[in-house]
Amino acid sequence: MKKTLIPVALGLAASLGLTTAALADIRLGASISATGPAAFLGDPEAKTLEILVEQLNAAGGIGGENIALVLYDDAGDPNKARTFATRLVEDDEVVAIIGGTTTGTSMSILAVAEDAEIPFISLAGAIDIIDPVKRHTFKTPHTDxxxxxxxxxxxxxxxxxxxxxxxxxxxxxxxxxxxxxxxxxxxxxxxxxxxxxxxxxxxxxxxxxxxxxxxxxxxxxxxxxxxxxxxxxxxxxxxxxxxxxxxxxxxxxxxxxxxxxxxxxxxxxxxxxxxxxxDLLADDDAQKPVVTAYKAAFEGKTGTPVGTFGGYAHDAFMILTDAIARAGTAEPAAIRDAIEATTGLAGTTGIYSFTATDHLGLDLSAxxxxxxxxxxxxxxx
Amino acid sequence: MKLSAKTATLLVLALMIAVTPFFFPSGYYYRVGALIFVNGIAVTGIVILTGYAGQISLGHAGFAGIGAYACALAPVHLGLHPALAVVLGAAISAVLAWLVGRPILRLKGYYLGVATLGFGILVSMVLNNERDLTRGPDGIDVPELGLRAVLKGWGLDMTNGQFWYFFCGLILILGAWLALNLYDSPTGRALRALHGSEIAARTVGVDVARMKLQAFVISAVYASVSGSLLALQNKFITPDVAGFMHSIEMVTMAVLGGVGSILGAILGAGILTLLPQVLTVFAEYEQLVLGLVMMLVMIFLREGLLPSILRRLRGTGE
Missing domain, CATH: 3.40.50.2300 (Response regulator)
Known part of the structure; x- marks a missing residue:
């Protein structure tokens, strides 16, 4: 598995307990179940995030600022996920968190993110994650x-x-x-x-x-x-x-x-x-460009077919980077407001429009x- | 003046808990520390059962699960304060341990290992399948303990991480103190005697079955309290806490550090809790490193890390 150098270097430094100098300007965190019982969901999610970060930085980052991704593998264990979320907030000082491959890990990360007032985008299905609406928590997959x-x-x-x-x-x-x-x-x-x-x-x-x-x-x-x-x-x-x-x-x-x-x-x-x-989407379908681009990138890099689950991570990353670009700053509070103001953003899962009362942002047409x-x-x- | 082993152990423990925070570069380390203490409490129970009495349990996570879910369910359904829910969980664990242990511990040999294995799996299945009560594999919210707010009212303002670090540390010291007292008590002597030889112990008048049962019940309470503290700290719990792997983890921690020594077992808990945090970059090889460490310790340091190292230092090695 090919990994980008930045996350490896960051992870290594962090794991040795050093306070890392800012290698990049915008730090995003992720806790994904890349191994363990939920690996078939988490593995494509982790790969997707790595590919997208590499792509975005190669294209000049957001407004000239590079993205550094701190990615941890919680192995599907909610207790580990909470520890990594704490680490992302307290030690790595990220501005937003993606992750929570499973409902259990998402609920654990959510509590930490809400306490720290940092935006969090979950990749798990259960409706409990966004209902009732929590101020800093969003999610990309549809509910069951x-x-x-x-x-x-x-x-x-x-x-x-x-x-x-x-x-x-x-x-x-x-x-x-x-x-x-x-x-x-x-x-x-x-x-x-x-x-x-x-x-x-x-x-x-x-x-x-x-x-x-x-x-x-x-x-x-x-x-x-x-x-x-x-x-x-x-x-x-x-x-x-x-x-x-x-x-x-x-x-x-x-x-x-x-x-x-x-x-x-x-x-x-x-x-x-x-x-x-x-391939079957109509040419004027709003999702066609983003879906084809992601499919080409993922399959080109990994040689395995794209799946819905990697798509959830793709959409979370897209919503987040779109919000940072619109906010014009990497302040967690500003990013959160920008995420909530997202309208008509076409992802691989559907077309997202968040409101203060809807932190899922998809309807049945997705x-x-x-x-x-x-x-x-x-x-x- | 020469310190007794008991005082020395407690002093070392208290000093480590009090001093290490000065070296924490960020709040995240309080969280790791608190997790080590939670595991340390469960492992202290294993020392009583395995180190003192020579019995093996492969289902202690079942008791941790009972402690954890007591904190999640009792406040909601029975209106109990979460602190009382910890006590209720411990009581249920003790009664269950007594019921499971009573017929089994009359027998010699490894029957307890098999029975507890079944018990642990049973608890895990109930937590997974009784959806109406436990909300199943997706997990359930746990109410706030509320002690931090009380302390704040007294002018002691701590972050959530700091509070749980010192609170769990305090309970760990208390647990270690009780376990060390037990070691020197007549019960502890009887346990050690039957560990050496059940027949010899019986000959000198030790009620072997009762003593083994006592050790099993006490260690179940330790596991239950550790599960409760984990649930209250995370404010969310899933049935993983009662899973088979968690039972194995507890035994592994104790054996790695030294199952005959409280401090050693806590060291084992520390190492196995820290390892996944240090090895994040090599997450794929975590199991490999764990297995390797375990094998090396079993081959070269059979008593566990701490007792073996201390013996070398004193120059009394074989």
Missing amino acids: RMACQKIFEHMQGQGFTGIGLISGTDGFGASMQAQCKDVAGDFGIQIVADETYDPKDADMTAQLTKIRNTAGVQAVLNPGFGQGPSIVTRNYRQLDIGLPFYQSHGVASDGFIELAGADAAEGVRLPGTALLVA FRMLEISGGKWTLAE
Whole structure:
């Protein structure tokens, strides 16, 4: 893994307990779960931040001032994340923090950032991070509630009224299961079968058979994360269930198609971001330029396909640097105000417009309904 | 005048806690210090169980989890003050340790290790799965202890980091003092006797099962208090605190520093808490370095770092 020299040098000096001389003018901090159980999210996020910092500095930084990124790996441990957040604030004296790959680490960093009155942009999904609104905390990924709404909106359009739910019992699956049950009624949809599986299970045919045998199921939705949904998808084809099958945004990456196999994943629908269908976007699509640029940069540097999660980090960095440029100063308070004033900023995840009461800044249009066809993502709308 | 080992240990500990802040370049070091003390408290409990009584627990994080979630849940659901929640957590941990330990500790050998392993995993599963109560793997907020505000009212204004550094340091000294007193008490002598040989201890009239149970319950309370302090300090807790890795970490810290010596075990806690902070640049190799350090200590310094080094210094090595 190629790393830029500046963060390495900074990290080395900091780790030896030295007070570093200002190598660069604007210091940004990040605590990302680049290793550990959430590494499949955190690793592309960390790489994305490193690539973007390098790119920005090569292009002259912000108003001639270079960016220095202090990046720590919290390994998905909320306790470590809090320690690193404290370190970023107290020792590294950063002006803003990006990070919190998981909900747990984000909640830990959030407390430190709010105390220190430093803007913080989280990369985790849970709605608790920005609801109720905290003055200095923002986030880039959509909430699982919005994913449920997007899926149900599509189902409603197809005329479905009864569906089966099969959810993972991990944090992501459980949270989305609860949100989906909460909003289903708004779309005239009734959840007639509700099954769960352990994310480490190797076979979900029992739960799927039960769903198949439930009367009134017209489609099946699988809120889940990691490898579980791939196994569900394969079992779904093995059982030849035949009903339309929906996945969540949690598996919106090429890795899912690979794991499940193109045959099994054929026809699976899910709410994803513009990033997955960069080539299919209309030329006048506001997100097209930023999505293509990020895809080219990431894939050129790392040789691996872009995913939604790296995109979250991209958007956080973009929102932050845009705010610093508009604020014209690197004062945390000014940056915070500028972030909150962001309007119509096109990122890879959606078009962000923050207000004092909305620190997520996305609406349902940020999601595109995608369908897998021949092992590729296509637009379902 | 010659200081007793007990006074010397407490003095060294108190001096280190009081003096090191003068060398802190920034507030962040208070946070690291407080974490070392929190781990030090749990590890002191391990010294009582493993160092004194020769028993092994692989599920002490379960008790830390109970202590932590008591602080998160009791103030909300029972209206208890967070300080009382610490006591409640310790009491629940003690009762559970007694229930788990009573049948197991009548047996000789490593049954306790297996039983506690199961117990730890059980607690972690309950915390993960009882979503309605614990909010599941995403974690839950913990109320403010409120002591800092009280101290401020008395004219003692500290930052959050400073407060937790000195508060946890104080509790660590208290915990070490209790553990050292226990070492010299009849119970401590009985524990050391049964550590040497259970049959011999039984022959001279030691109630082996009861003594082992006592050590297990006391060490569970230490782990519980350490979990509570972590939760109150972070004001947010996830089920990771009760995870299997955390149990292993506690034992590793104690064994690394010297499981027979309180100061050694706290040194072990210090090293293993600091290591990830020093190795941030080499985050990918952290596990490797940890494993290597552990193996070298086990091969060359079998009693753990501090006791082995002290022995060399005194020139009484083999």
